[in-house]
Every structure is written in C-alpha cells, then in structure tokens.
Amino acid sequence: MKKPDVKVVLLGDMNVGKTSLLHRYMERKFKETISTVGGAFYLKQWGPYNISIWDTAGREQFHGLGSMYCRGAAAVIFIYDVTNWQSLAELEERFLSLTDTANHDCIYAVVGNKADLTDPKAQQLQDPEAASETRTEGPLGLMLHKQVSPEDAKAFYERIIRYKGLEGKSSLPADKMCFETSAKSGYNVDALFEALFNLVLPFILRKRNENQVSPTVDLEECRGGSSKRSKSSCC
Numbered sequence: 288m289k290k291p292d293v294k295v296v297l298l299g300d301m302n303v304g305k306t307s308l309l310h311r312y313m314e315r316k317f318k319e320t321i322s323t324v325g326g327a328f329y330l331k332q333w334g335p336y337n338i339s340i341w342d343t344a345g346r347e348q349f350h351g352l353g354s355m356y357c358r359g360a361a362a363v364i365f366i367y368d369v370t371n372w373q374s375l376a377e378l379e380e381r382f383l384s385l386t387d388t389a390n391h392d393c394i395y396a397v398v399g400n401k402a403d404l405t406d407p408k409a410q411q412l413q414d415p416e417a418a419s420e421t422r423t424e425g426p427l428g429l430m431l432h433k434q435v436s437p438e439d440a441k442a443f444y445e446r447i448i449r450y451k452g453l454e455g456k457s458s459l460p461a462d463k464m465c466f467e468t469s470a471k472s473g474y475n476v477d478a479l480f481e482a483l484f485n486l487v488l489p490f491i492l493r494k495r496n497e498n499q500v501s502p503t504v505d506l507e508e509c510r511g512g513s514s515k516r517s518k519s520s521c522c
C-alpha cells in the first residue's frame with residue numbers, strides 16, 4: 288500500500304453526511320450509508336502525492352477516537368448539516384478540541400452539507416462522472432429552511448482561528464475556507480476537496496524535503512565504501 292504523504296480528517300456530528308461526501312468524491316456516487324463505527328480512510332492519489340482522507344464517526348460513543356484520528360493531520364474539515372443548527376453548535380462544543388493533536392500548521396475548513404435541501408441551485412446533479420446516476424431533479428417545492436447561514440459558518444471559522452491562536456497570522460480567510468455542499472447532487476464537493484489538497488501541497492513538499500535531507504552524513508557512504516547509495520546526496 289502506498290504511504291500517505293498527508294492526512295485530511297473529516298469531523299462532525301452523526302448524520303451530517305461525512306461518509307456520503309467521501310462516497311461522492313471517491314466513488315462518484317450517492318449511496319445508502321450506515322452510521323460509521325470508529326473510523327475509516329480512503330487513499331486519494333493527487334498527482335504524484337498520496338492523500339489519506341479519514342472518515343470518522345459522529346456518534347458520541349466514538350468521541351474519544353477523534354483526537355487520535357486528528358494526530359498529525361494537515362487539514363481538518365468540520366462538517367455540519369445546513370438544515371440543523373445543533374450540528375454546527377456540536378462542532379464547537381464537541382469536535383473543535385479534538386484538533387489539539389493536529390499539526391500546528393493544520394488548515395481548517397467549515398462545510399455545510401445537504402445544501403440540496405435548502406437551495407435549488409444545489410439540487411441539480413453536478414457530478415459529470417456520475418452519468419449512470421439518475422438526474423436528481425429534486426422536489427423543488429420541498430425546500431427545507433436553512434438553519435445555518437454562511438455568516439454563521441464564517442463566524443465559527445473565525446472562532447476556530449482564535450482557538451488555535453492563529454488570528455493575525457497567515458491564516459486563510461473565512462470566505463475561502465467555508466463551503467456549502469451536497470453529497471447527494473455533488474454540488475461543490477470536488478471544489479471542496481481540491482481546494483484543500485492544493486492548500487496542503489506546501490506541507491507535503493516540506494515533509495518530502497525534510498525526509499530527503501538526511502540529518503546525519505554517512506562518511507563511509509561518501510567514500511563510496513558501500514554499494515548502497517542513500518537517497519540523499521551526502522557530499
């Protein structure tokens with residue numbers, strides 16, 4: 288199995304659509320799910336890089352596992368359901384502190400899923416690769432009330448930046464890091480993951496450079512005493 292270059296973690300209350308977003312992005316389809324137990328990860332090949340994307344369980348009984356999954360994460364995606372105000376509140380009350388184990392330069396995104404239930408433009412199938420799927424015309428008349436506004440999401444993002452002590456530093460602006468998606472139609476799903484992958488690229492490159500510059504110099508190696516050449520140039 289390819290070794291991941293970087294780790295991205297999805298956090299959020301049960302039922303917000305974490306698994307469905309990954310099904311949409313990785314398998315290009317919206318399919319039945321069961322509530323996640325523990326966690327699972329997908330390995331996404333992104334150009335020459337391998338990105339592990341961790342799906343976690345929102346249920347309270349798996350809460351303690353969240354900080355383990357966040358260990359060493361380069362990006363954390365906080366997910367709520369746009370039709371459920373409490374799912375946004377849970378992110379701050381229950382999930383934000385799990386990121387204490389993430390990298391110091393971890394980036395954060397805030398995602399309001401199920402936008403198809405509140406916004407007609409998010410209803411049309413937006414996944415060109417999902418040709419096999421029937422068009423979700425969607426019951427336009429059955430729009431639900433959007434309980435969480437984009438402003439609420441941005442305000443939460445600013446509180447994440449404050450919690451992480453990043454305000455004033457080169458933290459990314461809220462309007463770049465807050466998304467509304469629909470796993471059902473594919474609305475904004477590729478845009479979300481690909482924006483994040485581009486943002487974690489510098490982290491991957493830095494890590495690869497660090498691995499290539501060996502901290503110790505093997506003089507024997509330099510004298511050509513051994514046939515094996517290390518990866519790093521030593522002299």
Ligand SMILES: Nc1nc2c(ncn2[C@@H]2O[C@H](COP(=O)(O)OP(=O)(O)OP(=O)(O)O)[C@@H](O)[C@H]2O)c(=O)[nH]1
Pocket residue numbers: 299300301302303304305306307308318319320321322323324343344345346400401402403404468469470471472
């Ligand atoms: N309309 C709509 N329903 C969605 C969307 N995403 C997920 N759902 C539905 O919401 C329910 C929960 O989806 P999951 O993906 O299992 O949610 P989860 O966050 O992984 O839940 P846990 O694994 O329990 O933490 C399922 O019935 C999904 O079909 C969406 O974008 N739109």
Ligand SMILES: [Mg+2]
Pocket residue numbers: 305306307320321322323342343344345
């Ligand atoms: Mg799940």
